Amino acid sequence: MAPMTDRKLSARSLGLSVLSFIASISTASAKIASTGLSVNFNDVDYYISPFSSGKVDFKAKDLSKVPTVLGFKPVTVVQGGVSQKDVSKLLTTWTETDDVYQEGFAEAVFLAESKGKKPRNIIAPRHKGPAKPDSTSIITTKNTDIPSGPYFLEVSTGSLYPVYRLYEDFAGSFVESLIPTPDGKFQVMSAQTSGSASLTIGVPSRLYFTKTEKKPLAGVRIGIKDIYRLAGVKGSNGNRAWYNLYPAANYTGPAVQRLIDAGAQIVGLQKTSQFANGESATADWVDYHAPFNPRGDGYSDTSSSSAGAGASVAAYEWLDIALGSDTGGSVRGPAGVQGLFGNRPSHNLVSLDNVMPLSPTLDTPGFLVRDPEIWEAANAALYGKNYKSLAGAKGKKVKYPKKITTYQFPTNANTPVQKLLLEFADNLAKFVGGTVTASNLTNDWVSTAPAEAGGLPLNQFLNTTYATLITKEQIELVREPFYRDYAAANDGRRPFVNPVPLSRWAYGDSVGNDVLQEAYRAKATFMSWFNSKILPGVADENQCSDSLFLYTQSQGGQNPRNRYRNAPGVPFGFSAGRISVFAEVPDVVFPLGEVSSFSEISKHEEVYPVAVSIMAAKGCDGLLTKLAQDLVAAGIVKVPKAGGTLAGGKVLMRRGLEGVHDHQ
Ligand SMILES: *[C@@H]1O[C@H](CO)[C@@H](O)[C@H](O)[C@H]1NC(C)=O
Ligand SMILES: *[C@@H]1O[C@H](CO)[C@@H](O)[C@H](O)[C@H]1NC(C)=O
Ligand SMILES: *[C@@H]1O[C@H](CO)[C@@H](O)[C@H](O)[C@H]1NC(C)=O
Numbered sequence: 259m260a261p262m263t264d265r266k267l268s269a270r271s272l273g274l275s276v277l278s279f280i281a282s283i284s285t286a287s288a289k290i291a292s293t294g295l296s297v298n299f300n301d302v303d304y305y306i307s308p309f310s311s312g313k314v315d316f317k318a319k320d321l322s323k324v325p326t327v328l329g330f331k332p333v334t335v336v337q338g339g340v341s342q343k344d345v346s347k348l349l350t351t352w353t354e355t356d357d358v359y360q361e362g363f364a365e366a367v368f369l370a371e372s373k374g375k376k377p378r379n380i381i382a383p384r385h386k387g388p389a390k391p392d393s394t395s396i397i398t399t400k401n402t403d404i405p406s407g408p409y410f411l412e413v414s415t416g417s418l419y420p421v422y423r424l425y426e427d428f429a430g431s432f433v434e435s436l437i438p439t440p441d442g443k444f445q446v447m448s449a450q451t452s453g454s455a456s457l458t459i460g461v462p463s464r465l466y467f468t469k470t471e472k473k474p475l476a477g478v479r480i481g482i483k484d485i486y487r488l489a490g491v492k493g494s495n496g497n498r499a500w501y502n503l504y505p506a507a508n509y510t511g512p513a514v515q516r517l518i519d520a521g522a523q524i525v526g527l528q529k530t531s532q533f534a535n536g537e538s539a540t541a542d543w544v545d546y547h548a549p550f551n552p553r554g555d556g557y558s559d560t561s562s563s564s565a566g567a568g569a570s571v572a573a574y575e576w577l578d579i580a581l582g583s584d585t586g587g588s589v590r591g592p593a594g595v596q597g598l599f600g601n602r603p604s605h606n607l608v609s610l611d612n613v614m615p616l617s618p619t620l621d622t623p624g625f626l627v628r629d630p631e632i633w634e635a636a637n638a639a640l641y642g643k644n645y646k647s648l649a650g651a652k653g654k655k656v657k658y659p660k661k662i663t664t665y666q667f668p669t670n671a672n673t674p675v676q677k678l679l680l681e682f683a684d685n686l687a688k689f690v691g692g693t694v695t696a697s698n699l700t701n702d703w704v705s706t707a708p709a710e711a712g713g714l715p716l717n718q719f720l721n722t723t724y725a726t727l728i729t730k731e732q733i734e735l736v737r738e739p740f741y742r743d744y745a746a747a748n749d750g751r752r753p754f755v756n757p758v759p760l761s762r763w764a765y766g767d768s769v770g771n772d773v774l775q776e777a778y779r780a781k782a783t784f785m786s787w788f789n790s791k792i793l794p795g796v797a798d799e800n801q802c803s804d805s806l807f808l809y810t811q812s813q814g815g816q817n818p819r820n821r822y823r824n825a826p827g828v829p830f831g832f833s834a835g836r837i838s839v840f841a842e843v844p845d846v847v848f849p850l851g852e853v854s855s856f857s858e859i860s861k862h863e864e865v866y867p868v869a870v871s872i873m874a875a876k877g878c879d880g881l882l883t884k885l886a887q888d889l890v891a892a893g894i895v896k897v898p899k900a901g902g903t904l905a906g907g908k909v910l911m912r913r914g915l916e917g918v919h920d921h922q
Contacts, residue, residue: 294437296424296449297327297410300362303424304410305449305460306330309440310417312404314368320395321413324365330410333366334359335399335418337406342396345369356407357576358423358463363408368399407465422460423576426453428912431549431570432526433484433494435459442510443490444524459525461576467521474635476521481528481570481580483563485614486514486623488524495614495736496532496563498545499753503744511612513623513640517581520639528566528580532756533736534588534616535728536562539819542826544756548819551596552902554864555857556911559817561591567626568592568600573909575900579627579636584845585616586724587835589624590871593847594812597867597904599633599886600626604876605842607641617731619781620724620839628898630886637883646799646877648884656884657798659874660692661805665699666834668810674853675813678868682850683808685894690806697807699792699837706791710783717832719780722769724836725828726777729766737763758826765828781840788841795875802881803874809834812869814853837873844879846872848886849898860910865903 292308314335324331340348345367352359409418422437435447435457447460467477487493487507494501510518518524529549531537539548539559549569551560560569564582569592571580582589584602593600601624608623615621623640627633634649648656664683668676687694703716711719737759744753755763789795794804838845852865874881889895899906 293445293448295328295330297330299332300360302360303449303451304358305422305424305447306410307420307422307437310412310419311409312401312418313416314397314399314401314404314411314418315416316368316397316411318413320397321366321411323395326413329413330419331366331413332363333368333409333411333418334363335368335370335404335406335409337370337402337404340369342369345396352407352465356464358421358461359408359465363421364394366395366397366411368397368401370402370404371398371400405466405468407463420462420466422447422449422462424449424451424458424460425574425576426451427457427459427570428453428909429550429552429569429573430456430529430547431566431573432457432459432481432528433546433566434491434527436488436491436524436526438518438524439490444488445490447526457526459577461525462523467523469521473521475517475632475639478522478632478636479525479576479578480517480522480636481526481567481577482514482524483567483580483582484527484530485534485583486581487511487612488514488527491527493527493614494546495534496530496546497753497755499744500740503740503747503753507612509612512609513613514581516608516639516642517636520635522636522639525577528564528570531562531565531758533732533759534563534583534585534614535759535762536586536588536591536829537756537758538562538823541821541823542756542758545754550911552900552909552911553596553852553904554816554866554902554910555818555860555862556902556909557819557859558595558866559819561587561595563588564592564626568596568598571598571626571628571900572596572898573900577900578629579625579632581640582624582626583613583616584622584624585620585728586829586839589626590811590835590845590847593626593849594869594871595815595817595867596626597849597852597869597898598626598628598847599630599849599898600624600847601633601637601879601882602838602845603637603641603879604644604844607644607879615732615735617728618735619727619731619778628900630883630890630897634883634887637879641879644877645880646802647880648800648802649880649887655800656881656888657801658690658692658881658885659796659801659803659805660690662687662690662692662694663697663792663805663807664694665697665807665809667696667808669696675868678850678853679810679870682848682870682894686806686808686889689889689892689894697792702792703787706787708783708787710779720784720832720836720840721830722773723777723780723784724839725762725765725830726769726773727781728829729762730769730771730774730777733763733766761826762828784840785842788837789843789876793841793843793873793875795877802878806885807837807873809837809871809873811847811871812867814855814866814868816855816857816866818859820859834871841876843873843876844882846882846886848872848889848895849904850895852904864910867904
């Protein structure tokens with residue numbers, strides 16, 4: 259792939275090219291490169307990649323009727339030995355299945371020769387479908403390397419450039435919009451569509467990509483939390499001083515690289531609460547504005563730290579999945595309040611090299627996603643050999659555990675939330691042919707705790723464990739080198755840090771190494787107790803887990819972002835959400851539905867997501883993803899849509915004047 263020549267720069271960059279030309283006379287060292295071009299085509303904003311997909315031969319007269327902008331013409335490539343009579347039908351399908359493709363690209367079609375069969379050259383066949391205008395030119399081409407789809411053809415060179423459609427990040431969920439470069443790095447996507455203080459995200463046509471066994475994520479559009487380093491891209495960890503201090507990463511960490519190798523298309527880096535510590539909108543998010551939760555009245559907190567991941571997948575149909583991370587709930591929280599599937603995986607399934615740590619002892623990379631099929635493929639790609647998939651072929655037949663355990667679940671179905679949770683547990687039990695048992699971990703601990711626990715109740719034994727691990731480890735691995743590097747570069751100064759990480763780190767500074775060692779021991783003690791007494795694995799790999807362990811993830815609360823809050827504290831205590839953190843077991847979120855409540859912001863009833871968390875024995879991640887697929891197939895769980903509600907619909911903050919005009 260070759261970069262565009264500077265002769266074909268956009269109007270916007272033309273001034274720069276002239277200046278550089280003058281400079282090059284005197285210095286002979288000027289460097290200039292296209293960063294792409296943006297165009298508006300039939301009222302849709304597009305970005306033309308600066309990296310060519312290949313060349314085609316044509317005669318100028320073949321394309322004389324096709325419009326030109328700055329030396330480019332919109333065209334279509336059709337591969338795969340499609341016969342001329344089927345082209346029209348195919349292009350109609352494309353307009354329905356790909357948000358980037360539009361009828362306008364069909365004015366000129368490059369039809370690749372199939373082996374042996376050569377379509378007749380340049381004719382304008384009669385056709386019925388709407389996707390192909392009467393003036394269509396069909397040109398045969400021998401080039402079979404260029405994927406099917408829409409392109410902009412550089413008339414002067416015959417080079418075809420891929421097309422991205424531009425979308426506004428109205429939920430404020432991204433920090434940088436990216437495209438891949440031919441050398442395996444990333445660079446900024448340089449176009450901007452209209453939006454109010456929003457970034458623009460570009461997504462490539464889905465038609466360029468074909469899923470294969472080696473590329474199960476081909477064309478899957480993904481956002482990446484801004485703690486994973488990408489080659490060629492500066493990261494922030496939610497901190498502006500960090501962004502400015504450090505250079506772009508020189509390599510992509512192995513976790514994200516696996517997704518790229520599987521064909522995933524990274525469209526941008528997404529907001530994290532600072533240093534992946536939990537923060538509340540709007541008070542705590544000082545360096546960057548918190549993303550917006552599209553559900554309900556549009557002003558509920560997104561939960562954090564994978565806040566951009568949750569907001570974007572809940573808001574945008576054009577985004578398939580997001581990679582977040584979960585140390586103490588940073589995937590599960592955003593998945594719950596935004597009505598998405600999400601997973602905290604078993605600990606240590608894949609290296610987190612070149613990812614900012616909160617606590618390596620507890621950090622895990624996980625996804626937020628609407629479609630469980632994509633979830634399964636993404637898990638298999640990210641966790642590799644450590645992922646025991648139970649989906650599909652290879653002679654494996656899942657055998658679900660018949661024991662369903664609930665923890666801190668409602669005891670009666672008086673409210674719509676309780677009803678949703680209890681109905682789900684019942685339906686699940688029926689589905690697996692088993693029974694539901696309510697558990698009381700506090701009591702179980704009292705009766706079976708190991709001697710190392712010293713007779714302490716669970717909430718005292720583990721009270722400071724999480725707070726100690728995340729602060730002591732992050733202070734050493736992140737804060738200390740950051741403060742040192744920043745001071746060295748800025749005459750001894752301190753960088754700005756948000757109140758939440760500062761208050762947590764202050765706790766870490768206040769306790770000694772003995773407390774840290776004690777925290778390691780407490781975590782290990784709890785893990786071995788829980789994983790043997792409460793949620794053990796089983797030898798049969800088609801079942802994997804002795805039981806399924808359920809707790810409440812999200813209860814349809816509002817948590818409005820326009821509240822003045824107390825000063826941030828330290829995350830002491832023990833709760834259901836800490837179990838998987840310490841026990842290293844997979845903990846996934848399923849959206850169950852929505853409940854209605856009155857919003858003091860919209861002065862209207864709005865609906866908010868209810869979600870359950872389900873844990874299985876350590877290493878049984880594949881069992882839970884398979885369960886999501888099977889419960890969707892059985893109609894027990896619904897695939898959530900992007901939009902204002904789980905059934906889709908406009909996001910409240912995006913509602914326009916259509917309704918007003920209708921009533922005038
Ligand atoms: C990235 O840069 C660091 C620091 O300069 C260097 O030690 C490392 O070898 C580089 N890694 C790669 C993959 O280029
Ligand atoms: C567990 O049992 C204790 C003591 O019997 C009780 O105080 C507590 O509320 C119970 N917890 C749950 C989650 O049922
Ligand atoms: C947890 O630790 C904090 C800080 O030491 C303390 O204030 C709180 O009372 C403790 N809670 C329990 C349940 O032990």
